Amino acid sequence: MDENESLTGVFEAHRGQLRAVAYRMLGSVSEADDAVQEAWIRLDRTDTGDVRNMGGWLTTVVARICLNMLRSRQSRGEEPLEERMPDPVVGVAGGADPENETLMADSVGLALLVVLQTLEPTERLAFVLHDMFAVPFDEIAPIIDRTPAATRQIASRARRRVRGAAVEPDTDLSRQWEVVEAFLAASRDGDFEALVAVLHPDVVLRTDSGPMAWSELRGALTVAKQALMFRRMAGFAALVPVNGTAGMVSTKDGRVLAVGALTVADGRIAAIDILADPARLDRYDAGTLTGRA
Missing domain, CATH: 3.10.450.50 (Nuclear Transport Factor 2; Chain: A,)
Structure with a gap:
């Protein structure tokens, strides 16, 4: 197996989670796939010999890409993010859809994604990474150019806004x-x-x-x-x-x-x-x- 094949295998092992992170950040399946593809390009062009936690490194890369995409939406003066419905992920005949199985996991309902779209980009990133994927604040902080303490405050503010607007669904x-x-x-x-x-x-x-x-x-x-x-x-x-x-x-x-x-x-x-x-x-x-x- 050559180095490129090994790199491809590592990336594919993490693709599902990377799509899930990007989808929760962007609310768009196609844009999430674009972010994941961009992460692959960056991985292919980067010397990762010193990277010990490839999953964490890739998650950070995807998060940065998504943050830039959210900020780009704002700078282009598009309609407010909260005024477009996130892409619904719908079940398909024959059982689970391998492409979307991780997007359907944990019952991250459409109503919650609608609320996430009302957050500022840095709030959304901090909330998604920490509260949904348990990424430590000291790893999130460099992505948004804040201290870990400030990042914790941003996530806490986002959490209050989400809890104040999102309904907790029945689990049955x-x-x-x-x-x-x-x-x-x-x-x-x-x-x-x-x-x-x-x-x-x-x-x-x-x-x-x-x-x-x-x-x-x-x-x-x-x-x-x-x-x-x-x-x-x-x-x-x-x-x-x-x-x-x-x-x-x-x-x-x-x-x-x-x-x-x-x-x-x-x-x-x-x-x-x-x-x-x-x-x-x-x-x-x-x-x-x-x-x-």
Whole structure:
């Protein structure tokens, strides 16, 4: 085995975690893959003879790349990050998808990724690396040009913001499915009272229908009325795992019309996040998605 083959093997052994880090940082599967590819190029061009922890080194490289990508978004004056839905990772027929298995792990729900997008780039990096991947603060600090103590404070601030905005989902997946099934049944039947009953009083419905087409509604009565307006769409919906938790996909004539992730907390739906942007939905193959209903 030559040196290049050995280097490739080492990189491939860490690719799954690197994609997971990049996806949680960027909220985009394609951009995460770009970041991982850039990390490979840097590895191939760098003398790593003195590197003792290759996984840690690669994680640091990917984190720096993602931080630069987040900052570049801001400098280009793009629409605010929180006003685009992160890419949903949807279950496929035939079981686990090797490409996306690590992205689905640990049930990092779409609602949490939406909240992460409201953080500043350095806050998001510190939170993701420390709280999600247990990277020590003294390793994170050089990436953001801060001291370990300052990095700890940044992560703590991010953690407070996340806890204040993100709902802690129920861990029982079977119970999640039951609640989502009840929601779809009530939508299809036009049963307003049943819809309100399955929704948390402070439920939030976020929808991304395309660039500059972000909408956000709050409250059980408001969200239930919206669900009734789109009851016909519910007839095309099937239950699918989305980001490791209960979700749904609407398809018609072989096309994906929408992908939704539902956050179930205390037995009721606390958040609904829907991607309905036709351009972004084109990357999903309706025939491969796993449906339950």
